[in-house]
Amino acid sequence: MPETLPYWQVNVPADQRSADCPDFLKDANEKDQKILATPDSEFRRLSWHEVQELIRTNRIDLFQRVPSDLRRYKAYTAKLKQEFGSVMNFVMAERLRWQDLIPQGEPFSNPGKVFTGLQVVQF
Numbered sequence: 001m002p003e004t005l006p007y008w009q010v011n012v013p014a015d016q017r018s019a020d021c022p023d024f025l026k027d028a029n030e031k032d033q034k035i036l037a038t039p040d041s042e043f044r045r046l047s048w049h050e051v052q053e054l055i056r057t058n059r060i061d062l063f064q065r066v067p068s069d070l071r072r073y074k075a076y077t078a079k080l081k082q083e084f085g086s087v088m089n090f091v092m093a094e095r096l097r098w099q100d101l102i103p104q105g106e107p108f109s110n111p112g113k114v115f116t117g118l119q120v121v122q123f
Helices: 030-036 048-056 067-084 087-096
Strands: 113-116 119-122
Touching (some): 067 087
Antiparallel strands (some): 113 119
16 A cells, blocks of 8 residues: 655655655645645646636636646745745836836826736837
C-alpha cells in the first residue's frame, strides 16, 4: 500500500520534504490542499471543449493549476507579500512603476502614459 503523504509533501523529492508545513502553504484553502495532494502524474488537463463549457456556465472556480505549479505560485506570491506587502503593491511598484492609484485627469487624457495590459507604454 503506497504511503500517504501530507499535501505539502506531494510532488516534492523525498530528500527535500519537511516534517512541518511550509508557512506559504499553511493558509491553503480546502481546494488548494486537494490540488496540492494530487501527484502531478495524476493531474488531467482540461480539453478545449471543457474550458469553453466552464466559461459558458460561469464556473471558472473549477479551473486548476498543475499541482507543482500551484505550489510554486503559492511560494512566489508569499515572497511578494513578504517583500512588498501585497501582490498589488508589487505590480504597481515593479511592473507598472505607479506611485498610487489616484487618477490624473480624465480617462486617456494623460498623453504620456497609456495602459495596455500589464505594461505601460511611454510616448
